[in-house]
Amino acid sequence: MSCLRGDKLLNRVLPSINQLLKFLPVQPLVIASNSLYICPVCREPLQLQPSAKNYACLHHHSFDVAKEGYLNLLPVQDKHSKEPGDSKLMMMARRLFLEAGFYEPMAKAVAMMIDVGNTKGQGIQLLDLGCGEGYYSRKIAGFCKHSEQIALQGIDIAKFAIAAAAKKQPQAQFVVASSNRLPYADQVFDVVLRVFAPSDNDELKRVLKPSGYLLTVTPGPRHLWQLKEFIYAEAKEHVSENEVPQGFEHLTTQRISYKITPNPEQRMALLQMTPFAWRANESVLQALGSVSELEIETDFILTLSLRTRPFC
Ligand SMILES: C[S@@+](CC[C@H](N)C(=O)[O-])C[C@H]1O[C@@H](n2cnc3c(N)ncnc32)[C@H](O)[C@@H]1O
Numbered sequence: 503m504s505c506l507r508g509d510k511l512l513n514r515v516l517p518s519i520n521q522l523l524k525f526l527p528v529q530p531l532v533i534a535s536n537s538l539y540i541c542p543v544c545r546e547p548l549q550l551q552p553s554a555k556n557y558a559c560l561h562h563h564s565f566d567v568a569k570e571g572y573l574n575l576l577p578v579q580d581k582h583s584k585e586p587g588d589s590k591l592m593m594m595a596r597r598l599f600l601e602a603g604f605y606e607p608m609a610k611a612v613a614m615m616i617d618v619g620n621t622k623g624q625g626i627q628l629l630d631l632g633c634g635e636g637y638y639s640r641k642i643a644g645f646c647k648h649s650e651q652i653a654l655q656g657i658d659i660a661k662f663a664i665a666a667a668a669k670k671q672p673q674a675q676f677v678v679a680s681s682n683r684l685p686y687a688d689q690v691f692d693v694v695l696r697v698f699a700p701s702d703n704d705e706l707k708r709v710l711k712p713s714g715y716l717l718t719v720t721p722g723p724r725h726l727w728q729l730k731e732f733i734y735a736e737a738k739e740h741v742s743e744n745e746v747p748q749g750f751e752h753l754t755t756q757r758i759s760y761k762i763t764p765n766p767e768q769r770m771a772l773l774q775m776t777p778f779a780w781r782a783n784e785s786v787l788q789a790l791g792s793v794s795e796l797e798i799e800t801d802f803i804l805t806l807s808l809r810t811r812p813f814c
C-alpha cells in the first residue's frame with residue numbers, strides 16, 4: 503500500500519494502475535435506459551411511460567418521476583423508519599463541508615481511477631452507491647476526462663439527500679433505494695463507486711457486469727484523528743476491513759492523507775457527518791467550537807477491485 507501526501511503525488515502511482523488496467527476489458531454501454539430499472543415490488547423491468555412522468559412494470563406498479571427528476575423506488579416494506587438514512591441536518595452539514603473543498607484531493611483520485619477504466623470511445627454505466635447529496639457524482643462529472651461518456655446513477659436511502667443531489671445535477675439520474683435491494687437489472691454497471699457507504703455483496707455482484715470494477719473509499723487508521731481526540735478519552739486508530747469482497751479480485755489500493763484546517767462552523771459540520779457525532783456532549787461541542795485553529799488529519803483508503811466470478 504502506498505502512502506501519498508496530497509493530490510499532487512497521485513500522478514506517481516497512476517501509471518502503474520494504467521498499465522494494470524489497459525489489459526482488462528471494459529464493455530461498451532449496451533443497456534437501453536428503459537430497461538435499466540426493475541420494479542421494487544415484483545422485480546420485473548420498469549419502463550418509462552409515454553408521458554415521461556412515471557415508470558411502470560407489467561403488473562402496473564407505477565413510480566412517478568419527482569419534480570426534481572429523481573425516482574423513489576424504495577417500497578414501504580424496505581423502509582425501516584419514517585426517514586431512513588442520513589437526516590436532512592446531516593445532509594446539509596455534509597454539503598457545507600464538502601463544498602468547501604476539503605475532500606477534493608480524494609475526489610480527484612477517485613476520478614483518476616475511474617478514468618483509467620474509461621478510455622476514449624467507450625461509454626460506461628457508473629453507480630454511486632450511498633451517494634448522499636451527490637458530491638462525488640458531481641466531481642466525477644467535473645474531473646473525469648471523458649465524463650460525457652459516463653452515464654451516472656446515484657442511489658441513497660435518504661430522500662432529502664437524493665432530492666438535493668438531483669436538483670444540483672440534472673444530467674445524472676438519482677434514485678431513492680436501499681443498497682440491500684437495488685432496483686437495477688442484472689449486470690448493468692461497469693463501475694460501482696462506494697464512498698463511506700454501506701453495501702450488500704450479493705447485490706453488488708448482481709448489478710456489476712462481469713469484469714466490472716468496484717471502487718471503495720473507506721477511512722484509513724488516522725482519519726479525523728484530532729476530531730476523535732476531542733470526543734474520546736482514549737482515541738483509537740480506525741481498523742481497516744478487507745475491502746475486497748468475495749467474488750472480486752484486488753487490483754490496487756491507494757492511501758491518501760493530508761491535513762485540513764476547517765473553521766469552527768466547518769468543524770461542526772464535519773462532526774455532524776461522522777458516526778461519532780452522537781457521542782459529542784455539550785462541553786465537547788463548546789470546546790471544539792472555541793479552539794481558534796485546529797489542524798485535522800484526513801486519511802482515505804481507495805480500493806479498486808475487479809468482478810471475477812459472475813456465477814458464484
Ligand atoms: C457516510 S454517508 C456517505 C455519503 C456520500 N457517499 C458521501 O461520502 O458524501 C452514508 C450514506 O449512506 C446512506 N445509506 C445508509 N444506509 C443505506 C442503505 N441501506 N441503502 C442506501 N443508502 C444508505 C445514508 O443515507 C448516507 O447518505
Ligand SMILES: [Zn+2]
Nearest residue numbers: 541544559563
Ligand atoms: Zn412490479
